[in-house]
Every structure is written in C-alpha cells, then in structure tokens.
Amino acid sequence: MSETSRPRAGAVKQITSHSNPIIKDIKGLVALRKHRTQTGLFVAEGLKLATDALAAGWTVRYLAIGPEARDNPVAQKAAATAKARGALILEVNTPILEAITRKDNPQMVVGVYEQQMTPLEAIDPRASTVWIALDRVRDPGNLGTIIRTADAVGASGVILIGDCTDPFAVEAVRATMGSLFHVPLVKTSPEAFKAFVTRWPGTVVATHLEGSVDYRTVDYTEPALLVMGNEQQGLSADLAAACKTLVRIPQAGQADSLNLAVATGIALYEIRRKHLAL
Ligand SMILES: C[S@@+](CC[C@H](N)C(=O)[O-])C[C@H]1O[C@@H](n2cnc3c(N)ncnc32)[C@H](O)[C@@H]1O
Known part of the structure; x- marks a missing residue:
C-alpha cells in the first residue's frame, strides 16, 4: 500500500469489504514471501501472540479484531495499547478474518507486525x-x-x-x-x-x-x-x-x-x- 493511501495510524477503522486495500495487503502478507520481504511486515494470528508481541515491544502496524474481541477485555486492552503505540485498529467481521487467515473458525485477533532480525x-x-x-x-x-x-x-x-x-x-x-x-x-x-x-x-x-x-x-x-x-x-x-x-x-x-x-x-x-x- 502506498504511503499516501495509508490511513492514519493510531486510529480505529471499520472494514466490511474484502476488496478493501488494507485487507488485500494483509492477504498478500499471508500468501507471499516476496510481499513480506518487500514490506518488512508479517502476520501473526491470535490474541496471545498480540499480547506477547506488545509485551516484548514489537511494532504493531495493524490489529484486525473480529466481533468476539469487542467484548473481550484482554483483546480490548491489546487494541488500546497497540493504538496508543500508533497501530491502526481494524474492526472486521468474521468472513474477513476467515479470508485473511484462510481458515474456518479464525482467531478473534490478527496482527500485522514489523519484522525484526539481529545482525x-x-x-x-x-x-x-x-x-x-x-x-x-x-x-x-x-x-x-x-x-x-x-x-x-x-x-x-x-x-x-x-x-x-x-x-x-x-x-x-x-x-x-x-x-x-x-x-x-x-x-x-x-x-x-x-x-x-x-x-x-x-x-x-x-x-x-x-x-x-x-x-x-x-x-x-x-x-x-x-x-x-x-x-x-x-x-x-x-x-x-x-x-x-x-x-x-x-x-x-x-x-x-x-x-x-x-x-x-x-x-x-x-x-x-x-x-x-x-
Ligand atoms: C532429518 S535429519 C537429516 C537426514 C538426512 N537424510 C541426512 O542424511 O542427514 C535432519 C537433521 O537432524 C539431525 N539429526 C536427526 N537425527 C539425528 C541423529 N540420530 N543423530 C544426530 N543428528 C540427527 C541432524 O542435524 C540432521 O542433519
């Protein structure tokens, strides 16, 4: 996604369409190594991984949260922390989470993080x-x-x-x-x-x-x-x-x-x- 079309970080955005460019971008990160390498980003599924990543200080670019996560205090806390650190929170429906993760019964939270490597x-x-x-x-x-x-x-x-x-x-x-x-x-x-x-x-x-x-x-x-x-x-x-x-x-x-x-x-x-x- 180009810098100009990227929505404001540290905000919340509702997405209902599979053809939304951010959703397409996330699907590309799941499917293609080339896309991960070019962007330096990757996808990790699940609330546990989101809380692990935040606790360890990794940078969250997007946090997609499904309907179940909206009543879950741990998910809400993770979303608030990620948002405060500049992540864009995506409120999505279950079919979008299924499409991103290519799974039935997807996790309620899917994160996009910046890769880290040690020289x-x-x-x-x-x-x-x-x-x-x-x-x-x-x-x-x-x-x-x-x-x-x-x-x-x-x-x-x-x-x-x-x-x-x-x-x-x-x-x-x-x-x-x-x-x-x-x-x-x-x-x-x-x-x-x-x-x-x-x-x-x-x-x-x-x-x-x-x-x-x-x-x-x-x-x-x-x-x-x-x-x-x-x-x-x-x-x-x-x-x-x-x-x-x-x-x-x-x-x-x-x-x-x-x-x-x-x-x-x-x-x-x-x-x-x-x-x-x-
Ligand atoms: C699946 S094995 C590789 C088998 C391969 N056909 C070969 O000839 O080495 C993968 C790696 O696991 C380790 N490994 C597996 N079994 C081992 C054993 N019994 N003793 C020592 N190393 C083993 C070795 O590092 C090996 O290179």
Whole structure:
C-alpha cells in the first residue's frame, strides 16, 4: 500500500469489504514471501501472540479484531495499547478474518507486525547460553517448533544459514506459539557463519548421522553453538568440517533419522540440563 493511501495510524477503522486495500495487503502478507520481504511486515494470528508481541515491544502496524474481541477485555486492552503505540485498529467481521487467515473458525485477533532480525555481528558470546544454527531449514513447522523449543530452554537465539524457509511465514509463526517474539533471529551465509565459528569461544557441536561422539558424553561449556543439518540433505560437508565435534543421537529401530525439530529438542535439553535444574 502506498504511503499516501495509508490511513492514519493510531486510529480505529471499520472494514466490511474484502476488496478493501488494507485487507488485500494483509492477504498478500499471508500468501507471499516476496510481499513480506518487500514490506518488512508479517502476520501473526491470535490474541496471545498480540499480547506477547506488545509485551516484548514489537511494532504493531495493524490489529484486525473480529466481533468476539469487542467484548473481550484482554483483546480490548491489546487494541488500546497497540493504538496508543500508533497501530491502526481494524474492526472486521468474521468472513474477513476467515479470508485473511484462510481458515474456518479464525482467531478473534490478527496482527500485522514489523519484522525484526539481529545482525550476526551483534551476537555477544559472553551474554549467550546457546545459539542454534540451522543449515538451510526448509520446513516452516520445524522452524517454528525449534524457535519455541529455543525459548523453552532459555537459548539465546536461532541463526538461519543459507537458503532457509521464511521465519515470518504464517505456518512458522503459528508453530512458534508466540516464542517468535522472544527469541532473537539471525540470517547469515555459510561463509560468514564459518568465519563466526572460528571466533566462537565456547563449545561448537554439530549433530550428524555419522557423528562419532554420543551427544550425552560432551561437556557443553557455555556459550555453546549447536549446528543442525537440513531435513533432506543433512549438514553440508563444508559446515560439518567447520564444527569441532560431530555428535550422534543413538537410535534403535528402522528410522533413518530423527525429525529435525525433535533432534534439536533432544540436543538442547542435554546442553542446558545443568541450567534447567532437571
Ligand atoms: C532429518 S535429519 C537429516 C537426514 C538426512 N537424510 C541426512 O542424511 O542427514 C535432519 C537433521 O537432524 C539431525 N539429526 C536427526 N537425527 C539425528 C541423529 N540420530 N543423530 C544426530 N543428528 C540427527 C541432524 O542435524 C540432521 O542433519
């Protein structure tokens, strides 16, 4: 949407038409990565995510609220806070929420937020517990689950290496269950990541199906760096060579490998065991 046609921020607008340009714009953010990248915006569904985003200080551009939200004190408070911070509040009907989210029974609140990324250079190992680095992660559900798990174990953030799925895609955001707003994300190239590894002062461990070390036997001195491979191809040979230790999670049975998000969760709980008082 052009700057001139954008309605005043910090206001309330009622929208009943699917062809309203703001609604079309929001649908574009749900459907197209290109549109998210060009605008630097993304869509997150639900009141919980709206309250998480506001509490964590993320910028809300639009908050679309359905009929049910108008009698809900938590939704009203979120809308008032978002409006005070300059968001445009859109009062919409249920069919519009269904069209935006492409779901029956949509959430009563849908927010449009400004994306946030942390530069690789801003990572301070001295202030870090563990960073999770993902080589070309493809599946938005896996990425969202990993961000959620990173949040649960108190990890410092997630580094996306190379051509990864979009963390701001609706499916990924949904799978984070709000943790997206609490876990710093970094995007980098394999080359920059390899240089970063050489400077890392703590443990660097990659999980690998051909790892010679049992993941339970490593002394994970923090700050740690946990590197995970791509769902189909595993970790690239280049990145594997850059990591000091390749660990394997033992398996019984016939499965070729563990799901990426599951393997990440298992490794993270081992790395953070001492700190989680388990
Ligand atoms: C689905 S697996 C990749 C399978 C792939 N076909 C391969 O050859 O590596 C995705 C990632 O999860 C991790 N992973 C899964 N199972 C593992 C295991 N048993 N031990 C160590 N890492 C594992 C590795 O980082 C792997 O690259």
